[in-house]
Amino acid sequence: MLENFVVALGNVFEPVSLLLMVVGVSAGIIVGALPGLTATMALAILVPFTFTMPAIQALIVLGGVYVGAIYGGCIAAILINTPGTPSAVATTFDGYPLTKKGKAEHALVAAAYSSSVGGVIGALILLFLSPILASVALKFGPPEYFWLAVFGLTIIATLASKSIIKGLIGGALGLLLGTIGISPIGGDMRFTFGLYQMQAGLQLIVAMIGFFCIPEIFNMVERTMEKSEIRMFKSQKGVAWSVIKELTSKPMLLFRSAIIGAFVGIVPGAGGNIAALVSYNEAIRFSKNPEEFGKGTIEGVAAAEASNNSEVCGSLVPLLTLGIPGAAPAAVLLGALMLQGLRPGPELYTVFGEITYTFLFSLVLANIALFFLGYYGSRYVARIINISTAYLAPIVVFMCVIGSYSIRNNMLDVYIMVVFGVIGYITRKLGYHPGPIVLGLILGTIAENGLVQSMLIGQAQGNMLAMFFTRPISMVLIVMCLISAAWPFISDKRQRKIEEMRKRLEGETHAQ
Amino acid sequence: MLSRLTNDNIFSVIILIACAAAWNSLDRVTYLGAFFPKVIIVILAFFTLIQLFLGFRNPKQQKILDGDKQVYMFIMLAGIILYVWSMTYIGFLLSSMLFMAVFFWILSDERSAKGAVKTTVLAILVSSGFYTLFAKVFLVPLPIGIFFGG
Numbered sequence: 001m002l003e004n005f006v007v008a009l010g011n012v013f014e015p016v017s018l019l020l021m022v023v024g025v026s027a028g029i030i031v032g033a034l035p036g037l038t039a040t041m042a043l044a045i046l047v048p049f050t051f052t053m054p055a056i057q058a059l060i061v062l063g064g065v066y067v068g069a070i071y072g073g074c075i076a077a078i079l080i081n082t083p084g085t086p087s088a089v090a091t092t093f094d095g096y097p098l099t100k101k102g103k104a105e106h107a108l109v110a111a112a113y114s115s116s117v118g119g120v121i122g123a124l125i126l127l128f129l130s131p132i133l134a135s136v137a138l139k140f141g142p143p144e145y146f147w148l149a150v151f152g153l154t155i156i157a158t159l160a161s162k163s164i165i166k167g168l169i170g171g172a173l174g175l176l177l178g179t180i181g182i183s184p185i186g187g188d189m190r191f192t193f194g195l196y197q198m199q200a201g202l203q204l205i206v207a208m209i210g211f212f213c214i215p216e217i218f219n220m221v222e223r224t225m226e227k228s229e230i231r232m233f234k235s236q237k238g239v240a241w242s243v244i245k246e247l248t249s250k251p252m253l254l255f256r257s258a259i260i261g262a263f264v265g266i267v268p269g270a271g272g273n274i275a276a277l278v279s280y281n282e283a284i285r286f287s288k289n290p291e292e293f294g295k296g297t298i299e300g301v302a303a304a305e306a307s308n309n310s311e312v313c314g315s316l317v318p319l320l321t322l323g324i325p326g327a328a329p330a331a332v333l334l335g336a337l338m339l340q341g342l343r344p345g346p347e348l349y350t351v352f353g354e355i356t357y358t359f360l361f362s363l364v365l366a367n368i369a370l371f372f373l374g375y376y377g378s379r380y381v382a383r384i385i386n387i388s389t390a391y392l393a394p395i396v397v398f399m400c401v402i403g404s405y406s407i408r409n410n411m412l413d414v415y416i417m418v419v420f421g422v423i424g425y426i427t428r429k430l431g432y433h434p435g436p437i438v439l440g441l442i443l444g445t446i447a448e449n450g451l452v453q454s455m456l457i458g459q460a461q462g463n464m465l466a467m468f469f470t471r472p473i474s475m476v477l478i479v480m481c482l483i484s485a486a487w488p489f490i491s492d493k494r495q496r497k498i499e500e501m502r503k504r505l506e507g508e509t510h511a512q
Numbered sequence: 513m514l515s516r517l518t519n520d521n522i523f524s525v526i527i528l529i530a531c532a533a534a535w536n537s538l539d540r541v542t543y544l545g546a547f548f549p550k551v552i553i554v555i556l557a558f559f560t561l562i563q564l565f566l567g568f569r570n571p572k573q574q575k576i577l578d579g580d581k582q583v584y585m586f587i588m589l590a591g592i593i594l595y596v597w598s599m600t601y602i603g604f605l606l607s608s609m610l611f612m613a614v615f616f617w618i619l620s621d622e623r624s625a626k627g628a629v630k631t632t633v634l635a636i637l638v639s640s641g642f643y644t645l646f647a648k649v650f651l652v653p654l655p656i657g658i659f660f661g662g
Contacts, residue, residue: 052650165563169527172556176534179549188545191537214592221584221619390619394612395638397592401599401608402642406652414596422589430523448548455547 001131001353008357012365017060017358021366024061025373028068029075033381034392035082039069039272040212043332045396047205047339048403055340055352059359062336064366066329067119070272070312071370074111074305075378076385078104084385087272087308090280094293094300101296105236109243110298111305112374114254117247118306119367121258122265122313126320127360133321134346140322142457143468146450147477149443152324153436154484155267163431164488170432174440175447177202184445185452197412204335206404206413207420207441211434212328213400214421220393240375247302253283254306261307265314265326272308272327279307309370313363320344320356323446331438339407516571524564531557584619591615603657608639 011017031042046065050058073085078095091111098107140148153171180191181201192198247254257279264275283303284290293300315326316333323344325331334344342348348356404417424434458464468474531553538546595611602610616631617623646652 048646049650051652165559165566169556169559169563172552172559173527175552176549176556179552183541183545183548186542186545188541190541190545190549191534218585218588221588222582388620390616390621391634393588393619394615394635397588397595397615398608398612398639398642401596402604402646402652402654405604405654406646406650409653411596411600411655414599418592418596421592425585426523430520444552451548451551452544456544 001349004349004353004357007354008361011056011354011358012060012361016057017362018365020057020061021064021362022369022373024064025068025366025369026377028065028070029072029370029373029377029381030068030384031065032069032072033075033084033385034072034387035076035080035084035385037392037396038085038212038216039066039073039087039329040208040332041216041396042066042069043329043336044205044209044213045399045403047332047336048406050336051339051406055342055355056358058336058340059355060362060366062333063359063363064369066312066333067309067363067366067370068373069329070308071112071115071119071305071374072381073308074115074301075108075381078107078111078301079382080385085272087276087311088304089273090276090304090308091301093280093304094295094297097294097296098298098301103296105239106243106298107296107301108378109240109375110247110301112371112378113244113247114257114302114306115309115374116367116371117254118258118261119309119312119370120364121255121306122262122310123360123363123367125259125262125310126313126316126363127357130317130320130360131349133317134349137321138346139473141471142450142453143471144450144473144477145446146454146468147474147481148322148324149447149450151477151481151484152318152439152443153447154481166430166432167436170427170434170436171440174437174442175444176440177207177437178441178444179448184449185456195412197408197410202416202441203404203407203413204338204442205332205407206417208332208335208438209400209404210417210420211424211438213396214418215425215428215434217393217396217400217421218425220389220396223389243298246298250299250302252286253299253302256282256286257303257306258310261310262314262317264307265311266317267326272311275311275314276304276308279303309367316363320348321346323442325439325442328435328438331442334442516568518567518571521564521567521571524560524567527560528557528564531560587618588615599655599657601658603660604654605639605643606657608643609635611635612639 027046028039028042031037031046032039042065043062047062050061053061070085070087073083073088074091074095076082076084077088077091078099081092081096081099083089083092095107095111098104153175178201180198182188182199183190189199260279260282261272261275264278265272280293280300280303283299284293287293287299289297311327312329315330318324318326319330319334321344323334325334337344342352342355400417400421401414404413405411407413424437427437428434454467455464458467461467469478535550535553538549541549591611591614595607598607598610612635613632616635617628620627620631622630643654647654
């Protein structure tokens, strides 16, 4: 491990690596700042640019894009009250009021600084926690992987959709789509419609471009008549230093938010928006001036931004160790890893340790670079927000087409991308979030391998049930599955009780 | 009865039909190869039936198409289909130029002759820039089109 650390440090400080990191972060900030273009989209449309690069360089660029895109969302959130990415929802609460007060620069500096600090803490957690988790994953056999996939699905299906049933249907649809192609055990052809191109199954990136990008383009075009009011700002002397000084005097705010972000990120399905909202809520609870929140306070911006950037690295913990993405953009990174011939799990930290640790160190550096690029670049990026949908939408379509084609140089992938895009648009309108579908697609292979291999081993040992239900790690995972499946019902019941109590109290107050 | 024919319920019925077709297509697959997809089909059908039951009990119309705003969406969808289809015949570069020039113009506020020239020049620059990057730098063999000997 130490050897990998040293080599990785050398790799990450190479001029090419640093240059690619800066390019990645900058590209991410620009795409993230454009309302309607999410971090998932940014990664999905930029993955094709990294195909021909060596794995280390490709991952450095994509890591930079992920980090930059999540931060970039705050620029539109602060300047036009429209989150550039869903992760920046909580940033609008105080960011835009600060802009209205003429303190846009204060908000942008607070966002850049706290994103950077939060991101570095998250990256360090990833750097030190993921090898430990990966070593635990060494103890996993087929039944554990099966239960792990089920656990991932129970969380995703319940978190990513307003309707639990629709989330579960989406997850199952994704699992079924994941079975297209040659079966991993037995080698049978399934659902290929006689097309040889389908034998290798669906390309993850193609599916994700379809499900995440095309519906967004349609939404963007639908909103084409809507115009936002862009508030420009002028840089003032001393603002940056005063904001940094203020935030440095509140280390617990940033530390707490970063920890919340990282741990929310580790939970599959709970994305940056949830991390930022939880962290914002906690910042209000711990603040000496909670009444200031929502009216334009730097603390509010810092809490949201430190948390959502820390979530980036948190979402990579289950991805790199177990192959389960913590958030949708991480799912795209999984596709990119697979395209580079890397399979998540313990091997990433041993056989491919040099690549993995270089990637992890690059995330620490990318988050440091983020502060400078974010702060100095935000005034220029603010102008990019003005780009009309008329130009943006056709260019994004073009990027989606070229991206899905260039993965396998196959026109069928482009057709599949368009079909998935239309399905994604319709299902979104019907309340089916694409998250569970894509996660089902990813977890399908893990679940199938785990299930069928466990059955075969169980049959050979003469007790199939024991194979699934008696192993200690499996038991822990089963309990986690049950808790996560029951959680939405428990939380719904609790919420209703609180509502009822609140209404009763209000009634009593009125009566008095 | 017609009031219960919501988009949600129609979608649920489509999923159930797809489940039946998928189950049927697994007839020629070995036990091990078919086991997991069959389990998933049963689970999918089960949840879909619950959704259908809920949809029939409490029908709520979820609009997919929502008036004027959708016009641009349909134009865009038709454009994407035409773009992808034409790529096989006239090649990636030409179809991309045409797609972008047309859509820059359709979606923009400035629909004058001057605007058309501006959007065409922009479309040529963007598509040829990316074409050069992918075809010459990344060495991706982009479709050259049947009409051009592809």
